[in-house]
Amino acid sequence: MKMSNMLLNTMKEVPAETETPSHILMIRAGLMRRLASGIYNYMPLGLKVLKKIENIIREEMNDAGAQEFLASALLPSELWKESGRWQVFGPEMFKLKDRNEREFCLGPTHEEVITDIVRNEIRSYKQLPLILYQIQTKYRDERRPRYGVIRSREFIMKDAYSFDRSNEGLDISYNKMYEAYTKIFQRCFIDCKPAEADSGAMGGHGSAEFMVKSEIGEDQVVFCSKCTYAANIEKASIMADRNPKEDKMELLKIKTPNARTIKEVGAFLNVTSEKIAKTLIYIADGKTVVVVIRGDREVNETKIVNAIGGVLKFEMAPVEIVRDITCAEVGFAGPIGIKCEFILVDNEILEMFNFIVGANDTGYHYKNVNYGRDFTGSVGDFRNVEKGDKCPKCGEDLTIAKGIEVGHIFKLGTKYSESMGAFFVDEDGGSKPLIMGCYGIGVNRTMASIIEQHHDENGIIWPLSIAPYGVVIIAAVIKNDEQVKLAEDIYTKLISMGIEVLLDDRNERTGIKFKDADLIGIPIRITIGKKMAEGKVEFKIRGSVEVEDVDINLIVDRVEKEYTRI
Ligand code: ATP
Numbered sequence: 001m002k003m004s005n006m007l008l009n010t011m012k013e014v015p016a017e018t019e020t021p022s023h024i025l026m027i028r029a030g031l032m033r034r035l036a037s038g039i040y041n042y043m044p045l046g047l048k049v050l051k052k053i054e055n056i057i058r059e060e061m062n063d064a065g066a067q068e069f070l071a072s073a074l075l076p077s078e079l080w081k082e083s084g085r086w087q088v089f090g091p092e093m094f095k096l097k098d099r100n101e102r103e104f105c106l107g108p109t110h111e112e113v114i115t116d117i118v119r120n121e122i123r124s125y126k127q128l129p130l131i132l133y134q135i136q137t138k139y140r141d142e143r144r145p146r147y148g149v150i151r152s153r154e155f156i157m158k159d160a161y162s163f164d165r166s167n168e169g170l171d172i173s174y175n176k177m178y179e180a181y182t183k184i185f186q187r188c189f190i191d192c193k194p195a196e197a198d199s200g201a202m203g204g205h206g207s208a209e210f211m212v213k214s215e216i217g218e219d220q221v222v223f224c225s226k227c228t229y230a231a232n233i234e235k236a237s238i239m240a241d242r243n244p245k246e247d248k249m250e251l252l253k254i255k256t257p258n259a260r261t262i263k264e265v266g267a268f269l270n271v272t273s274e275k276i277a278k279t280l281i282y283i284a285d286g287k288t289v290v291v292v293i294r295g296d297r298e299v300n301e302t303k304i305v306n307a308i309g310g311v312l313k314f315e316m317a318p319v320e321i322v323r324d325i326t327c328a329e330v331g332f333a334g335p336i337g338i339k340c341e342f343i344l345v346d347n348e349i350l351e352m353f354n355f356i357v358g359a360n361d362t363g364y365h366y367k368n369v370n371y372g373r374d375f376t377g378s379v380g381d382f383r384n385v386e387k388g389d390k391c392p393k394c395g396e397d398l399t400i401a402k403g404i405e406v407g408h409i410f411k412l413g414t415k416y417s418e419s420m421g422a423f424f425v426d427e428d429g430g431s432k433p434l435i436m437g438c439y440g441i442g443v444n445r446t447m448a449s450i451i452e453q454h455h456d457e458n459g460i461i462w463p464l465s466i467a468p469y470g471v472v473i474i475a476a477v478i479k480n481d482e483q484v485k486l487a488e489d490i491y492t493k494l495i496s497m498g499i500e501v502l503l504d505d506r507n508e509r510t511g512i513k514f515k516d517a518d519l520i521g522i523p524i525r526i527t528i529g530k531k532m533a534e535g536k537v538e539f540k541i542r543g544s545v546e547v548e549d550v551d552i553n554l555i556v557d558r559v560e561k562e563y564t565r566i
């Protein structure tokens with residue numbers, strides 16, 4: 001491509017309303033332009049990168065035996081009503097009506113559509129196993145679109161769905177996708193880690209999120225400092241600390257006027273928050289849920305929701321309800337004698353002795369409380385992992401980092417096939433629900449994540465496998481016919497080898513050309529300058545400071561050598 005013909009506008013300044021490197025650089029390098037909040041147009045250079053990523057995904061999906069299909073993005077509401085998600089999705093779903101007042105949505109994901117396809121197409125076990133995938137635009141009216149295409153309202157997703165006869169079959173399909181994802185992210189030069197993820201009320205190890213460590217990540221990921229264990233904080237399990245046993249002392253109700261928070265109670269009674277249990281009250285679909293947890297710990301709401309069997313609406317109880325069920329002002333709630341439907345006790349409470357809880361009486365707490373003697377409940381793991389907690393696999397220290405989820409693989413089981421009636425006839429003649437898995441990759445989010453990990457102060461540093469063009473050729477003096485001629489010769493030669501090359505033939509200063517080449521992140525730069533007289537041209541790899549002088553007749557081989565590395 002000759003740059004004089006190319007639609008490319010680069011910017012020096014940091015554009016308005018951009019905060020993260022990938023967003024800043026995607027605009028500055030002219031890869032995309034904002035149309036509205038969370039909605040972007042891809043320019044020719046940006047689209048080339050997007051297609052490169054799509055092709056890597058496509059190749060690996062095909063290699064794993066998946067077949068490509070393409071569904072509509074405009075979806076009738078009936079399908080969503082069948083699965084029950086028309087309401088559940090809430091305001092994130094873009095809903096609209098046709099001229100006859102029929103309701104539709106712009107697809108935020110396609111489980112319903114694919115289930116509808118297979119219930120019509122799959123009749124027999126002979127058609128299984130099957131993995132279908134598409135690379136298609138999704139729409140989600142995100143509450144907070146931000147960081148450019150990392151969280152946008154229109155984005156491209158590769159979504160795949162597997163169909164099997166048995167759970168063992170599902171395991172095989174899931175593992176195939178796991179391996180394909182590992183290869184895809186390797187080929188994109190993204191450093192990411194599969195982390196165990198929450199798989200809803202059913203539990204199990206049926207879900208992994210591919211996480212890119214990043215300060216702007218909106219997920220918290222727990223990593224082991226020693227082994228390969230990684231999990232989303234929503235899921236990460238905890239080994240309970242053991243405390244030395246104490247003799248149980250007599251339960252006492254004590255006056256604690258004005259001491260409501262853990263801090264205030266601790267200061268008033270002169271104990272650390274590890275000696276206090278806090279009692280939190282939630283409302284889950286109208287039912288009261290009480291959670292008891294050590295004073296310095298944080299409740300994990302996902303674990304709570306899973307423990308009570310999955311709910312639609314889950315929130316902290318409003319003040320009036322707290323007053324009603326504790327018969328006290330806020331700040332004095334405790335598990336002894338509280339009125340509620342569920343009482344969930346974090347397993348760490350069993351390791352505490354003679355601790356303090358609220359007395360459900362304004363201005364009072366109980367002292368010398370012991371689980372089992374003074375109150376009981378359903379015991380489980382209900383808190384968030386914290387720094388200093390131990391790895392459930394190897395016992396070493398866990399660390400917590402923020403992560404961006406670029407991909408997600410999930411064992412769905414029969415959730416959609418049962419609710420939407422997708423059955424097949426098995427070998428024994430019986431009718432059984434299809435066992436499903438679903439697998440997503442955010443294509444644009446992947447593109448932005450690559451930039452997050454591959455840039456410097458001058459711009460993007462594309463890995464060769466992703467770069468829109470592999471090589472840029474610059475003649476230092478555009479008025480020097482010999483230089484221009486040599487630049488064109490090398491350009492033609494590289495193109496004939498199937499290499500994607502930019503020839504910067506613009507009538508601009510060389511400094512500007514270098515800046516643009518760096519900003520748009522072209523991996524290989526060839527400059528034809530003064531040394532041409534000695535039979536040499538300059539060869540430079542983006543991101544390295546080294547400039548090699550290469551013999552003119554060896555330059556093509558030098559470029560080829562770089563390509564053999566990917
Ligand atoms: P998140 O928790 O980040 O909202 P999600 O759990 O809603 O993600 P999935 O429904 O599993 O995401 O979608 C599959 C993939 O699509 C994600 O792993 C992510 O890479 C991508 N994705 C999801 N929402 C967006 C968005 N708003 N913008 C860009 N990519 C997205």
Ligand code: MG
């Ligand atoms: Mg989401």
